[in-house]
Amino acid sequence: xxxxxxxxxxxxxxxxxxxxxxxxxxxxxxxxxxxxxxxxxxxxxxxxxxxxxxxxxxxxxxxxxxxxxxxxxxxxxxxxxxxxxxxxxxxxxxxxxxxxxxxxxxxxxxxxxxxxxxxxxxxxxxxxxxxxxxxxxxxxxxxxxxxxxxxxxxxxxxxxxxxxxxxxxxxxxxxxxxxxxxxxxxxxxxxxxxxxxxxxxxxxxxxxxxxxxxxxxxxxxxxxxxxxxxxxxxxxxxxxxxxxxxxxxxxxxxxxxxxxxxxxxxxxxxxxxxxxxxxxxxxxxxxxxxxxxxxxxxxxxxxxxxx
Amino acid sequence: xxxxxxxxxxxxxxxxxxxxxxxxxxxxxxxxxxxxxxxxxxxxxxxxxxxxxxxxxxxxxxxxxxxxxxxxxxxxxxxxxxxxxxxxxxxxxxxxxxxxxxxxxxxxxxxxxxxxxxxxxxxxxxxxxxxxxxxxxxxxxxxxxxxxxxxxxxxxxxxxxxxxxxxxxxxxxxxxxxxxxxxxxxxxxxxxxxxxxxxxxxxxxxxxxxxxxxxxxxxxxxxxxxxxxxxxxxxxxxxxxxxxxxxxxxxxxxxxxxxxxxxxxxxxxxxxxxxxxxxxxxxxxxxxxxxxxxxxxxxxxxxxxxxxxxxxxxxxxxxxxxxxxxxxxxxxxxxxxxxxxxxxxxxxxxxxxxxxxxxxxxxxxxxxxxxxxxxxxxxxxxxxxxxxxxxxxxxxxxxxxxxxxxxxxxxxxxxxxxxxxxxxxxxxxxxxxxxxxxx
Numbered sequence: 199x200x201x202x203x204x205x206x207x208x209x210x211x212x213x214x215x216x217x218x219x220x221x222x223x224x225x226x227x228x229x230x231x232x233x234x235x236x237x238x239x240x241x242x243x244x245x246x247x248x249x250x251x252x253x254x255x256x257x258x259x260x261x262x263x264x265x266x267x268x269x270x271x272x273x274x275x276x277x278x279x280x281x282x283x284x285x286x287x288x289x290x291x292x293x294x295x296x297x298x299x300x301x302x303x304x305x306x307x308x309x310x311x312x313x314x315x316x317x318x319x320x321x322x323x324x325x326x327x328x329x330x331x332x333x334x335x336x337x338x339x340x341x342x343x344x345x346x347x348x349x350x351x352x353x354x355x356x357x358x359x360x361x362x363x364x365x366x367x368x369x370x371x372x373x374x375x376x377x378x379x380x381x382x383x384x385x386x387x388x389x390x391x392x393x394x395x396x397x398x399x400x401x402x403x404x405x406x407x408x409x410x411x412x413x414x415x416x417x418x419x420x421x422x423x424x425x426x427x428x429x430x431x432x433x434x435x436x437x438x439x440x441x442x443x444x445x446x447x448x449x450x451x452x453x454x455x456x457x458x459x460x461x462x463x464x465x466x467x468x469x470x471x472x473x474x475x476x477x478x479x480x481x482x483x484x485x486x487x488x489x490x491x492x493x494x495x496x497x498x499x500x501x502x503x504x505x
Numbered sequence: 506x507x508x509x510x511x512x513x514x515x516x517x518x519x520x521x522x523x524x525x526x527x528x529x530x531x532x533x534x535x536x537x538x539x540x541x542x543x544x545x546x547x548x549x550x551x552x553x554x555x556x557x558x559x560x561x562x563x564x565x566x567x568x569x570x571x572x573x574x575x576x577x578x579x580x581x582x583x584x585x586x587x588x589x590x591x592x593x594x595x596x597x598x599x600x601x602x603x604x605x606x607x608x609x610x611x612x613x614x615x616x617x618x619x620x621x622x623x624x625x626x627x628x629x630x631x632x633x634x635x636x637x638x639x640x641x642x643x644x645x646x647x648x649x650x651x652x653x654x655x656x657x658x659x660x661x662x663x664x665x666x667x668x669x670x671x672x673x674x675x676x677x678x679x680x681x682x683x684x685x686x687x688x689x690x691x692x693x694x695x696x697x698x699x700x701x702x703x704x705x706x707x708x709x710x711x712x713x714x715x716x717x718x719x720x721x722x723x724x725x726x727x728x729x730x731x732x733x734x735x736x737x738x739x740x741x742x743x744x745x746x747x748x749x750x751x752x753x754x755x756x757x758x759x760x761x762x763x764x765x766x767x768x769x770x771x772x773x774x775x776x777x778x779x780x781x782x783x784x785x786x787x788x789x790x791x792x793x794x795x796x797x798x799x800x801x802x803x804x805x806x807x808x809x810x811x812x813x814x815x816x817x818x819x820x821x822x823x824x825x826x827x828x829x830x831x832x833x834x835x836x837x838x839x840x841x842x843x844x845x846x847x848x849x850x851x852x853x854x855x856x857x858x859x860x861x862x863x864x865x866x867x868x869x870x871x872x873x874x875x876x877x878x879x880x881x882x883x884x885x886x887x888x889x890x891x892x893x894x895x896x897x898x899x900x901x902x903x904x905x906x907x908x909x910x911x912x913x914x915x916x917x918x919x920x921x922x923x924x925x926x927x928x929x930x931x932x933x934x935x936x937x938x939x940x941x942x943x944x
Binding site for chain 2: 252253332335336337338340357359360361445446447448449450451452453464467468469470471
């Protein structure tokens with residue numbers, strides 16, 4: 199037996215030894231993922247083909263839940279409301295996040311303090327945010343109507359959260375406000391990774407601010423923007439907490455504001471149709487999957503990864 | 506390339522976590538219930554036993570703790586921990602706990618949910634709990650309450666309390682408008698006239714008429730002689746039900762003396778009444794303790810019986826929705842023997858007096874309701890107990906969790922103006938009827 203052979207065996211042993219440690223280290227996360235995410239996912243899928251009775255009993259009903267779902271006007275309305283919410287929050291949210299991130303990336307006064315301030319809403323519980331905004335939106339005493347009254351010198355009585363046309367946009371404003379800090383931090387990191395030399399080269403070539411923004415900043419920050427876009431899309435498609443806290447089921451705007459997750463919650467925990475609720479979740483899953491797939495195909499046109 | 510894979514992986518994880526939320530929520534709730542029962546095997550042999558006691562009303566916690574303390578004083582080996590969970594979460598948690606066989610040792614039961622638990626063998630049959638006892642027994646409770654917690658001829662809970670709906674009014678606003686306080690001569694018309702006058706004279710809303718069932722349209726429906734659901738049948742599409750429903754909805758829609766559904770979305774009727782912005786509301790007796798704890802309204806309001814229907818289709822025009830709770834214990838409880846002993850105590854006169862004096866709610870034991878009246882002698886709480894004479898049990902059935910939301914959504918459409926009362930009752934007759942047929 200040669201010494202090199204012995205060394206090889208030793209190394210192989212150490213490798214498998216190291217691999218064992220590796221598995222041990224990731225076990226808590228993987229187990230958590232299996233127990234809390236992967237198993238429930240398949241269980242939800244299974245449940246969507248059954249009618250759940252009380253106390254964990256169920257009966258196999260095949261496609262009944264799906265048949266019921268696609269002929270349920272509430273489901274289509276909720277789907278429409280959810281897509282509308284995406285439209286309201288995603289483009290504007292990302293645009294504002296990028297604008298603020300660019301601002302915070304420049305040499306402005308109090309930059310660090312501003313960065314902290316913009317991030318603040320992220321650390322507040324969504325339920326607390328919804329309660330505070332509900333007061334701001336209050337028709338009679340809300341600060342928003344008071345401020346508008348001062349501004350135009352007339353009594354403003356806008357029913358922010360009970361007018362069917364305004365309730366979802368009002369919730370969208372809160373959603374953007376509460377998530378923008380997180381997006382700003384992500385985009386700021388992306389902006390800071392852009393080498394200064396690119397801008398210097400552009401300056402020498404005589405490029406102005408606009409062309410620098412579109413030809414250097416946007417392409418360079420596009421991988422981060424793509425990530426933010428996907429995150430924001432999913433968050434918007436899964437909207438529940440803000441709408442649930444601000445718009446109750448006796449609100450006149452309820453039908454025009456009920457999102458898919460809100461409908462799921464009501465079916466699952468209030469009505470007790472867990473099977474039907476599982477079908478609703480699967481439907482939401484399909485929508486999110488479709489949106490994500492489109493993004494992954496579409497990204498080839500605008501996302502630049504440095505190889 | 507690396508970045509792209511990382512992004513893909515993260516996104517997959519997020520997508521999975523969405524689809525997973527269906528199942529995982531109930532798993533965590535079950536875990537919560539599991540932690541609740543931690544005690545040694547039961548018995549009256551002097552072993553230490555710790556019982557858990559699940560309730561949903563934090564205002565009644567001191568009352569329940571007083572009962573627990575009184576029991577522990579006599580049975581030093583038993584300690585009882587009162588656990589409060591808010592109303593909505595209470596039922597989610599209780600169902601998950603029941604599925605996992607981990608219910609609290611003693612818990613409150615509501616008529617909305619009772620049949621569901623009793624018919625699935627979750628509750629211990631307590632019909633014979635007081636056999637051989639001389640000073641206690643179910644004959645001491647109002648018949649209606651005992652019937653509420655009877656399923657298939659067996660009793661599954663010890664009656665705890667009952668409640669009715671009264672007319673709460675703000676004396677200061679009435680004085681300001683120069684309107685006579687409500688009394689037993691009031692009818693539907695008197696209510697409308699008084700509310701109109703108050704609005705005209707003071708500018709303050711005369712009456713709060715939000716969408717509500719127990720503290721709202723159900724009272725007027727039964728006053729008119731109608732019914733919604735009774736004995737597995739629907740009564741929506743009858744002249745009397747329509748009359749009661751139309752009257753209650755008109756209080757908000759046809760006059761300007763009530764805030765609108767839009768305004769109730771900003772602040773509910775209770776908040777408006779307690780801050781002196783409306784002069785009257787229908788108020789359940791369980792709200793008295795919280796109202797009396799609020800310095801803003803304490804001393805300014807009083808209670809009268811509900812006005813009677815002006816021209817009821819049938820009957821005297823009187824009704825007030827009543828409901829009651831019971832204490833129950835689980836068939837799978839590990840401390841069942843000890844829990845049953847405590848349950849037995851809760852149904853005694855002594856326990857009901859402690860309950861009443863704490864002000865928690867009107868105790869169920871006949872003749873002990875006086876103890877609740879004395880908690881706030883300055884209020885005319887007798888209005889609540891007087892109405893028990895013509896009290897109507899809050900409608901329910903085994904499938905209420907399914908037809909309840911339909912009732913709410915359909916009647917809300919009348920408020921929103923997309924359905925008329927006639928269309929709504931016709932729709933309810935068919936849709937609720939179809940669900941009742943599955944029972």
